[in-house]
Amino acid sequence: MHKGTHDSELWIRRFIPVADPEVRLICFPHAGGSASFYHPFSRELSPLVEALAVQYPGRQDRRAEGCATDLADLADRIGEALTPWTDRPFALFGHSMGATLAYEVARGLEAAGRAPDALFVSARRAPHRNRNDxxxxxxxxxxxxxxKALDGTGTPIYDDPEFLALILPVLRSDYRAAETYRHRPGPKLNCPITALAGDADPRVPVDELRHWGDHTAGRFDLQVFPGGHFYLTNQQARVLRVVIDRLLGVGAG
Structure with missing residues (x-):
C-alpha cells in the first residue's frame, strides 16, 4: 500500500482504512457537498471494498481555500492526487456535479495509462448534454x-443562518463550475459505465441518464431507484448492492 503524498492527503479522505482491499471506490461529492457525505459508504463497503472520498477545496477542513471554478482543471488536479491510490483495481463514483468530475478524471486517467475499471454516475446529465440553468x-x-426542493427532507437546517452563511458561497461557486462546464470531444471511455437515477428527480429526468451510454465503448446500464435527486440517501443499501455486485467482478478480474 502506498502512502499518499502531501497533495494526495489534501484531496483524498480515507475514513475506514482497509489493509488489503480487493478494489477501491473513489467517490466524488455533489455541488456544495463534502467528502463526509460518503462516510456511510466507507462503513458499508468495508472490508472487501475500500471507499475513498474526494475533498474539494473551499469546504470543511479546506474552507480557507478558494473553491474551484473550472471542472476540467479541478479534474486534472484530482487525477494527480489519486496517483497513490491506483495501485490496484479501482472505480469512480460521482453524484450530481461529482458525476461529471468523475467522468473527467476517468478520461484523464485512461489517457495516462491508469484507467479505472468502472465508472458510476448518479443524478447527472451526460457530459455532452450539460446545460446552464x-x-x-x-x-x-x-x-x-x-x-430544499432537491433535498426533499424538510430538514430545518436550511433555515439556520450560520449554516447558510457557510454553504451558500460554496454552493454558488460549485453551481458556476458545473453550469459553465463544456464537454470536450474525445475518445470514449473503455471502462463500463453504470448510471443511477431517482425516478422522481426534479432536476434530472431518468431518460437523460441514458445518454451516458454514448461515452463508453464498454458496457452501459441504467439503474433506477425510488426517490428524488438525493435518492441514494434513502436507498443506500440498494445502491451499494449494485455497486458491490459490479466491483466484486472487477476485483475478481
Missing amino acids: GWHLSPDSDLIADL
Missing part, C-alpha cells in the same frame, strides 16, 4: 429554495 446567478433566496 443560471442557478449560480440566482439570489440567495432562490438557491435556498432549490436546496
